Amino acid sequence: MKLNESRIKKINEADLNKANYVVYWMQSAQRISYNHALSYAAERANKLNQPLFIFFLIDKDFPEAEYGHYEFMFAGLKELKNRFEEKDINFFIFNYEDDAIFEQIAAKASLFVSEKSYLKNLKKWKAKTANLIKIPFYTVETNVICPVEEVSEKEEYAAYTIRKKINKIREQYLSDYNEIQPENKTVLKLPEEINKYLIEDLDQYLAEMTFEDKISYKNFFKGGYQAAEQKLNEFLTNKIADYGEKRNIPYFDYQSDLSPYLHFGQISAQEIALRALENSKEAEEFLEELIVRRELSFNFVYYNQNYDGSLKDVLPDWAAKSLKKHAADKRDYNYSYEQLKNAETHDQYWNAAQTEMKITGKMHNYMRMYWGKKILEWVSEPEKAYQYALKLNNKYSLDGRDPNSYAGVAWCFGKHDRAWKERNIFGKIRYMNSNGLERKFDMQKYLAKINKLEHLEL
Structure with a gap:
C-alpha cells in the first residue's frame, strides 16, 4: 500500500537541488523494517536515480543520556550497520560536534529526509537544521x-x-x-570535511566517553x-x-x-x-x-x-489547584533526591521498585505508578517531586526521556486522570499505598524477585 501523504511534511521552503544523492538522517527510527521515513527517502532517491546517503549522529552530550542508554543504542546501531552493508546501502555513523556537518552533507544532496519529532529538543534540532540547509527537508511520521x-x-x-x-x-x-529498497547502489566516498566525523568503532567510542555511573543493562536488555x-x-x-x-x-x-x-x-x-x-x-x-x-x-x-516544566502547565486545572492547595501539608517523611536515588526510604516495596529500575533499566509498570505516587507524598513540594521523578526515570530507565514516560510520570500527579476523594498532601489526586499493594498481590514474591536480581548483580 502507498504511504499515506499525511505522514509526510516539508518543514522548510527550499527547492529541490538535483545533485548527487538523497539524504536520510536516521535519528529516532533506528531500524530498517516498517520505517516509513527510510522508504520515503528510498522512493525519492529512486525517482532521481540517485544513491541513498543514510547517516546517524551520536551526540555524546545528549541531554540525560547515560552509559546504559548509549550501550543499548550502540548494540542496535552495530546490527544496523551490518544489515546495510549486506544490502550495499551507504550508512555512516558520525560524531556530532556542531551543525556544520549538516551543511557539509547537504552541499551535494538533492533533499533531506528524517523522522517527525515530538519532544522539544528534537523538534528544535530539526527545525534549526531545516532552516540551515538550502535543500528541501521532509519529516515522515513513522514512530x-x-x-x-x-x-x-x-x-x-x-x-x-x-x-x-x-x-x-x-x-x-x-x-x-x-518497503522500498534503494535501486542505485553507488558507493559514496566521503570528502575529508565529512570523513573527519566518521565513527568506525562504537565500542571504542563508548569506552572513551565519561559518565558519573557506568551502569550496564545488557544482561536484561540487549539492543x-x-x-x-x-x-x-x-x-x-x-x-x-x-x-x-x-x-x-x-x-x-x-x-x-x-x-x-x-x-x-x-x-x-x-x-x-x-x-x-x-x-x-x-x-x-x-x-x-x-x-x-x-x-x-x-x-x-x-x-x-512544557511537559517537563511547571505542574500548572502540565496538569489539568483541577489537579494543579488541588496540589497547590495541599503543597504545605505536613509529610511524615521527607526524602532528598540522593536518598530516593539510592533506594533509602522506609518503604521496602518502593525501594525494591527503584532497585529494579537501577539494575535492569526498566521497572514493572504497576510499580512505577506506586513509585511516582510515593515521590509526590515524600518530597517537600509537588513541583520538586515532579522534577525528582522525571530525573530518576530519565536517568535509569531505558524507556526514559520518551513521550510515554513523561506522560506516565505526569499521570502520577493527576495527568489524564479524574478527581478522587480529597486527602492530605494528594488533594484530589489518585492515592496509592502499601496496604493496597498487599491486598492485591503477594508482595513478598515481588521482594524475592528483586532480591534475586540483586544477588545476580553481585
Missing part, C-alpha cells in the same frame, strides 16, 4: 501508528477523549506501509531489532493470552518489555500491532496500551512543550 496531527489538533484531556479519534482512523494507518523481535515472539507465544489478567502483577513478567526498543525506534509500533492482530484473538487489551495510551502520550508532549 506512531496514527499521525499526531491527523488524530487531533489539540492536547487531549484523557484516553477516553482520544480513543474514538484514534480508532476511527486506526485501520487506515495500520497497513499504509510499502537491536533482533533482540526486539525475540521479545515480541516470546510475548505473542507465551504472554499475550493472559496479558489482561496478569500484566499488573509485579512478580510476574507478563508485560511485553518492548518499551526500550520502541523508545530507540529499534522496532516499529506498527509491526508490533500487526503481528499481535495476526497471532492472537486477545490482542485488543494490549493494543489499547500500544496505540491509544502510547499515542495519547505523544499527543501530550507534541501539543504541550
Whole structure:
C-alpha cells in the first residue's frame, strides 16, 4: 500500500537541488523494517536515480543520556550497520560536534529526509537544521501508528477523549506501509570535511566517553531489532493470552518489555500491532496500551512543550489547584533526591521498585505508578517531586526521556486522570499505598524477585 501523504511534511521552503544523492538522517527510527521515513527517502532517491546517503549522529552530550542508554543504542546501531552493508546501502555513523556537518552533507544532496519529532529538543534540532540547509527537508511520521496531527489538533484531556479519534482512523494507518529498497547502489566516498566525523568503532567510542555511573543493562536488555523481535515472539507465544489478567502483577513478567526498543525506534509500533492482530484473538487489551495510551502520550508532549516544566502547565486545572492547595501539608517523611536515588526510604516495596529500575533499566509498570505516587507524598513540594521523578526515570530507565514516560510520570500527579476523594498532601489526586499493594498481590514474591536480581548483580 502507498504511504499515506499525511505522514509526510516539508518543514522548510527550499527547492529541490538535483545533485548527487538523497539524504536520510536516521535519528529516532533506528531500524530498517516498517520505517516509513527510510522508504520515503528510498522512493525519492529512486525517482532521481540517485544513491541513498543514510547517516546517524551520536551526540555524546545528549541531554540525560547515560552509559546504559548509549550501550543499548550502540548494540542496535552495530546490527544496523551490518544489515546495510549486506544490502550495499551507504550508512555512516558520525560524531556530532556542531551543525556544520549538516551543511557539509547537504552541499551535494538533492533533499533531506528524517523522522517527525515530538519532544522539544528534537523538534528544535530539526527545525534549526531545516532552516540551515538550502535543500528541501521532509519529516515522515513513522514512530506512531496514527499521525499526531491527523488524530487531533489539540492536547487531549484523557484516553477516553482520544480513543474514538484514534480508532476511527486506526485501520487506515495500520497497513499504509510499502518497503522500498534503494535501486542505485553507488558507493559514496566521503570528502575529508565529512570523513573527519566518521565513527568506525562504537565500542571504542563508548569506552572513551565519561559518565558519573557506568551502569550496564545488557544482561536484561540487549539492543537491536533482533533482540526486539525475540521479545515480541516470546510475548505473542507465551504472554499475550493472559496479558489482561496478569500484566499488573509485579512478580510476574507478563508485560511485553518492548518499551526500550520502541523508545530507540529499534522496532516499529506498527509491526508490533500487526503481528499481535495476526497471532492472537486477545490482542485488543494490549493494543489499547500500544496505540491509544502510547499515542495519547505523544499527543501530550507534541501539543504541550512544557511537559517537563511547571505542574500548572502540565496538569489539568483541577489537579494543579488541588496540589497547590495541599503543597504545605505536613509529610511524615521527607526524602532528598540522593536518598530516593539510592533506594533509602522506609518503604521496602518502593525501594525494591527503584532497585529494579537501577539494575535492569526498566521497572514493572504497576510499580512505577506506586513509585511516582510515593515521590509526590515524600518530597517537600509537588513541583520538586515532579522534577525528582522525571530525573530518576530519565536517568535509569531505558524507556526514559520518551513521550510515554513523561506522560506516565505526569499521570502520577493527576495527568489524564479524574478527581478522587480529597486527602492530605494528594488533594484530589489518585492515592496509592502499601496496604493496597498487599491486598492485591503477594508482595513478598515481588521482594524475592528483586532480591534475586540483586544477588545476580553481585
